[in-house]
Amino acid sequence: METAKILVQGIVQGVGFRPNVYRIAIKHDINGYVRNLGNVVEIIAQSHDYNDIEKFISEIEVKKPPVSIINSIEYSFFESNASFSEFKILESSNSFSGTSVIPPDIAVCENCLKEMRNPKDRRFNHPFIACTDCGPRFTLIDSIPYDRNRTSMDEFPLCNECMEEYTNPLDRRYHAEASCCNTCGPSLQLLNKDGVDISFKHTNLIKKAGELLNESNILAIKGIGGTHLVSKVSDDDTVSILRKRLTRENQAFACMVKDIESALEFCEINSYENEALIAKERPIVVLKKNSNYNLSKEVSPLLHNIGVILPYSPIHHLLFDYINDPALIMTSANIPGEPMMIDNKDIVNNLSKIADYFLLHNRKIINRCDDSVIRFVDDKASFIRRSRGYAPAPYNLNEYDKFKSILHKNHNILALGPELDLTFTILKNKMAYVSQHIGNTNKFKTYEFLQDAIKHLMKITSTNSFDLVACDLHPQFFSTQLAKEISNKFQADLIPVQHHHAHGAVLAVDNNIDELIVIAADGVGYGDDGTAWGGEILYSDIESYERMASLLPQKLPGGDLSTKYPVRVMTSLLYSKFEKNELKDILNKHYIDYFKHGAMEIDLVFKQMESNLNTAITTSAGRVLDSISVALGVCHERTYEGEASMKLESFAYRSNNDKLKIAPEFIEIDGLLRLDTSQILYDTLDLVKRGENKKDIAKAAQDSVAIGLAKMALIAANKKDVNVVGATGGVFYNEAISKKVKETVERDGFKFVSHRNSCAGDGSVSLGQAIVASFKL
Structure with a gap:
């Protein structure tokens, strides 16, 4: 009798891996067992034929469950005194520590949706339907091994019918820890803004929630990894009220749509974006607005794009049965800067002045997890936020x-x-x-x-x-x-x-490369010289780095105040390009309203520039783009991170003029090549003075920054004899800049790389x- 011990590591818990092994073992006449050992799956396989065990092991890897990921399969044959008469799935043990991890939360699957829509099914309209192929994982796990008694579902004992499924290795819900039904699962609760439970007044709480949304109410809806604030998207007043209550003046809201067809009513969607929208991870995907865009202008003000997500929980799907609008605002429910809320009491107490009603449930969220956000840049996915659906894989x-x-x-x-x-x-x-x-x-x-x-x-x-x-x-x-x-x-x-x-x-x-030239462009990163970096050309072999070039160091009069009011940064960039009185005249004539305290503040900024009092030094690409934005009258105050630069991108997006150019210029300071960003801004104002279209100027200025960064990277690449140039940092969420850098690098015969499965x-x-x-x- 041949016996093998097999250890499988990866995402192999909570994904139907053990019942899948069981079915393959039966197929190949293998006896033995499979069980969870802490963070690894252990299999003992016994057969008269060595080849049958080899085939069994091979099929485990080839025909794994769709949600699972196998990082390694280690096996060895050994002499065993035990003789197994059948193949079993044993109870979990925590006697081994390996490298597997609980899988991320994923969207409800098609099989569960069919059951939920079937009036004859016992899970008809069940708002917490799930199976081994779908549903919450990370957000409800407390400890390992991943079994129901170590999750927030432990508070909901299975009914007889669910227990029969849960203990049947041939059933889709075998050890589906989130599984339940209308009889034994969590329950919904509807409260008014005073926290008074009004559930008893309504037979269908999700239907009532839909009706309340149609009537322009704002709801806080507890989901899988946290709570969302939800409202209709068609009414300016409703969205404005939500903004006022949230003190979120301008930042775009993400929207949830029923299906792809609904999104196509107001967005452009290519094949890559379509695939991401319907993927099991269900991220928010940043899409371009189309010419038929008809949502409230308050949803995504002054931007050419909008974040869109498809339903991923049963509650979402059921809610859209009763919604009149093409989409719903679905934004994280949190006090600005604080985590998304997960506890029912906190939700009601902290959001009572924001939400009109609360649709909550009594399943604990053990791990809060915000929605992930992806943007496609040149048809490549770029994570803006990698969270629900992906973490902590x-x-x-x-x-x-x-x-x-x-x-x-x-x-x-x-x-x-x-x-x-x-x-x-x-x-x-x-x-x-x-x-x-x-x-x-x-x-x-x-x-x-x-x-x-x-x-x-x-x-x-x-x-x-x-x-x-x-x-x-x-x-x-x-x-x-x-x-x-x-x-x-x-x-x-x-x-x-x-x-x-x-x-x-x-x-x-x-x-998977050993060395490269890195273009790092963002808002700020503490440099090894004690200044604020943010427009850097680095050589890196991963282990170490060497700074090769940067943007021209600029002063930030007032420090962090300059990031909130970018006209201060603009003044700094232009300080060396004009006579003092001439620059003051320009500021007083064209930009006086952008200074909170008018002419008095302009004088103060000049004194800070002269004395270096409360004045930081930065090479930030983000601050340069902010300066261009304010110079063109696009955005003069930051109310959310990256606002001025994002609005500049959207402003420039509407330009088709490829003839207007601002040539980047370079100077050497302290042995480093520097892109003269002051000259770019000076040329920008010169084009304004000449009467050129401001959208065309915005495009030319963005291109100049991109080309300047790329050219410095190419000089560094030749100096270091490296053939790969890569782009990273928040600036490279800007599609126009990313494309221009890529085009410039590849035109010179170098390989260009960007982020794939990580955040820029x-x-x-x-x-x-x-x-x-x-x-x-």
Whole structure:
């Protein structure tokens, strides 16, 4: 009798993996068992024929469940005294620690939707329908192994009929931990703005919620990973009221549509975007508005695009049965800068002045998880936020050539990211587990969320300690302070990593390359010279970096105040290009309304420029684009992150003029080549003075920044004899800039790379920190 022990690692829990193994074993006349061992699936396979076991192992990998991911299958044959007469699925054990992880939450599947729509099915209109192929995972798991008694579903004992399915290996709901029905599952509750339960007045709470939305009410609806604020999209007044209550003046709202056909009524959708919209992960996809766009102008003001998402929970699907509008605003319910709300009492108490009604349920959300956001740039997916649907599925770093020789199974690394748009990463056993979106750790509740999320991810990855803790180079970030505390707690070395180096490391790993020239363009990243970088050309071999060029260093009069009021940055960029009185005349004549305190503030800004009092130094590409935006009258105040630059992109998008040019110019300072951004802004104003169309000027100015960055990168590539140039940082969510850089790089015969399965923005900085830190072991 031949016997083999098989260990399978990857996303193999909560995805129907064990019943799938059971069915394959029966097919091949294999006896033995399969069970979860903490973070790995163990299989004992016994047969008279060695070849049957080999075929069995091969089919496990080839015919795995659609949601599962197998990172490795290790097996060995051994002499066994035991003889098995059948194949069984055994109860889970936690006696082994491997590298699997709980799968992310995914959209409700077609089979469940068919059952939910069938009046003869016992799960007809069930708002929590799920099976092994779909539904919540990460948001309801408390600990491993992934069994119902370790999830928030433990509070809902299965009825007899559900238990029969749950214990039948041939059933689609075998050990589907989120499975339930109208008899034994969670229940909905409808409350008014005073928190009074009015559920008893209505037989169908979702229908009533739809009616309330049609009547222009704002609802807080608790979902899978958190709560959304929901309203209709057709009425300016309703959207304006939501903005006023949220104190969210201009930032675009994401919208949920019933189906692709509904989205096509107001958006352009190509095949790549279509595929992303209907994918099981169900991200928000940023789409271009079409010529028939008919939603309220308040939904996505002054932008040429809008975030769109399809229903992913049963509640969403049922809600659209009663909605008159083509779409619904579906935005995260949170106090600005704080985490999305998940606790019913908190939801009602904190949103009572925002929501008119609350549609809640009594299933606990253990791990809050915001919606993911993707934008396609030149037909390639670019993550703006990688969260629900993707996190915390790990990156297998052993797939990347450079790591095969340096990663060791017995070392654990924690990387804590930057400060805004933060995620953290746990790297162990050659797997990098990047957390869900955490947010802005300047806010205390978000900082608490970060600490809780670290503890929980440690728990479900069986991580008890760390050998290294990585953090941002900025000494004053709250994440840096937390990194120091954690490194002391575990007596682990602390590794500060320069912000743009981390960006570049992710870009390299994402494309499986050893070295490249990195164009890093964003708002800010603390430089190793103590200034604020943000328009950098770096050479990187992943392990280290060398600064090769940058944008021209500029002063930020008033420090962070300049990021809120970009006319201050514009003044700084023009300071060296005009005589003092001439520049003051320009500002007083054309931009006086952009200064909060008028002429007095203009004088103050000049004094700050002269004295360097409260004046930081930056090479930020984001601040340059903000300056161009204010110079053209597009946006003069930032009410949300990236506002001025995003509105500039949308303004320039409407230009078809390829003839108007602003040639980039370069100067050398302190041995580094610098793009003269002051000259670009000067030329921008000159074109305005000549009466050129401002949309055409916006396009020319954006192109000049892009071409300037690309040319400096090409000079660096030739100097370092490197044939790959990559782009990273939040500026590269701008499609026009990305395309122009790519075009310029490839025209010279170099290879251009961008992010694939990671964020160009700060959401993947923690992954880059972990990657860089791994070389320090």
